[in-house]
Amino acid sequence: MRSAPHLHLRESADPGLAAVASLPGVGPALEATLARLGILRIQDLWFHLPLRYEDRTRITAIRDLRAADSVQVEGTVEAVEQGFRFRPQLRVVITDDARSMLTLRFFSFRRTQVQQLAPGTRLRCYGQVRYGAHGFEMVHPQYQRVLADGSGVDECLTPVYPTTEGLGQKRLAVLIAKALLQLPPAAQLEQIPAPLLEPLRLQSLRDALLQVHRPAADADVAALLQGIHPSQRRLAFEELLAHHLGMKRLRARIRSHRAPGLAGTGEAQRDLLAALPFKLTGAQQRVAREIARDMSRSEPMLRLVHGDVGSGKTVVAALAALVAIESGFQVALMAPTELLAEQHLRNFRDWFAPLGIEPVWLAGKVQGKARQAAMTALQGPAQLVIGTHALMQDAVAFRKLGLVIIDEQHRFGVHQRLALRDKGADAELVPHQLVLTATPIPRTLAMTAYADLDVSRIDELPPGRSPVTTVAISTARRAEVVDRIRAACGEGRQAYWVCTLIEDSEQLEAQAAETTHAELERTLQGISIGLIHGRMKPAEKQKVMQQFQSGAISVLVATTVIEVGVDVPNASLMIMENAERLGLAQLHQLRGRVGRGSLASSCVLLYQPPLSAMARERLNALRETNDGFEIAEKDLKLRGPGELLGTRQTGRLEFRIANLTRDAAMLAEVQDVAGTMLRKHAGACDRLIARWVGNSARFADA
């Protein structure tokens, strides 16, 4: 081919591959900071995409504020007050033209700043609204003084980038702008081969990048804020494609390694099954067979089991563990929280003790001698180890690891899974991997989110479960709900009261739980009420959980830390606050904490009226069905384009711009294009993966 040398020349001159240090003004310190964000090359700046936008194109009247919204308001300073409550603080009260008041709070400030905020000054503030002791407030809002002629303020859609300590938004935006000057012409930037790209009718990558970083003055603001602008869709498509390619590559690489073929005698399995107080469901049996078949092969199993909460995934995992142990290999079981790992430890101890198998425990809090002993055991006689992330640390080494089981996968990334896989006995033989997740997801999504895994579904609940009755009740009727708890506790039942917030703040969530706890202690005298939240020490959490499990606590006020996997069969009533703000999947997960025993259970969704149409549909969906797969399909429909639920999903993957639920309609095309590219355009695949997921080094050296 005549053009080949020319092509080669162009590629080696690809400005995107130059180091960030080649940009004017980037010295070693900044370079190191950027590296922490995974930004090493110029193109990493191009693809460092805004997390969201701050809408400075509109001003919201103070009387229209709602807690948790991020908005811009404008008003005149009425009062400034410096005080000291726990720590120094500055309170600034502003009122807008309608004379509504808003408090601005600063906990760190300079004297000059106080002077600039004198009464009568007109301010334009941008921040998140919360409801405080004196009505609405903003903590540390960004603000600009509005000059007499109305000037001095920006009116635009300001991108907000993911960043790190020591690198402010402004500085990062300037760097990105500099990098964008080096964007090559459109044709050179594209990696998706033209014949594949053209039928998709997408914007050019170059235009898309320029638009998301610097929205034009006449851009469709609403679309950009919702993440459905054609530029965002263009980038989302490419990102999904790159991830898909990355996962397919990964799978192929892992599959090219050898794994020990594990068969066992089946004796331990039979003993366990005989000792269980129940019979496996048909779905459990089917999935157990699928796993056994995979493990008997000499290529590594990569299997995901997804089944609703309470569908009985644990025992299926236990059966898999026995196959490996009987074949003389070790098993590692990892859970995302200490609470969950401990629950597994208890289960496996009970089940395996009669078989003479004693699990080793390894979590972050296992320190000193105990840790040493655990580590020694892993290099020696240990057959099964149960723990948390602690299992992935470099120092942890196994004698003969044959199977890795990871519970509640969406909390771990692909890379973490790989870290455990690398702990196989020797470089030649890698362990089998079994992943369990309680988030049922629709098939189309599963094909992308888990493109590197084979998927089994446990789509049947054990018999005898009474479905959870779900009702939605306005917070105005909170007192009735409290009465209901009193009655339930009077009958010896237990209840959860879950405090949720939409903001990603453990601290605020913990505060809300503390307040509710105090309130319930007042109104439910004589009933023991516990409290558990993410800011407590693991030991405290465990103590509270044990008290709840033993019945010493009747009502457990909790934050979403209880979301995953915790099992207290006697708890048959759940109250969820702010239900209107949560996504379907999360509501369903939380609800799964009740209905685990044979007691008739109920779930009360407390909401703050008025309900939006979307929230009403979500609550209805929950009332109508308990089936996680049905709910997942419904969730996908509801969240189709147009719906914006929070800025970042608690996604199964970390995406820069794509959102599996929102962008689900693209997945079929992504899979098609990926298929052709893997077969015919290996080089372009490499470059796409490098561009979007390249710095996740684990992808590269799987």
Ligand code: ADP
């Ligand atoms: P999950 O899939 O949410 O992890 P678990 O494995 O914790 O569910 O199982 C939930 C409960 O159901 C446990 O108490 C478990 O012992 C019980 N269980 C599991 N399988 C069956 C079955 N086939 N019949 C009856 N109970 C079962």
Ligand code: MG
């Ligand atoms: Mg579980």
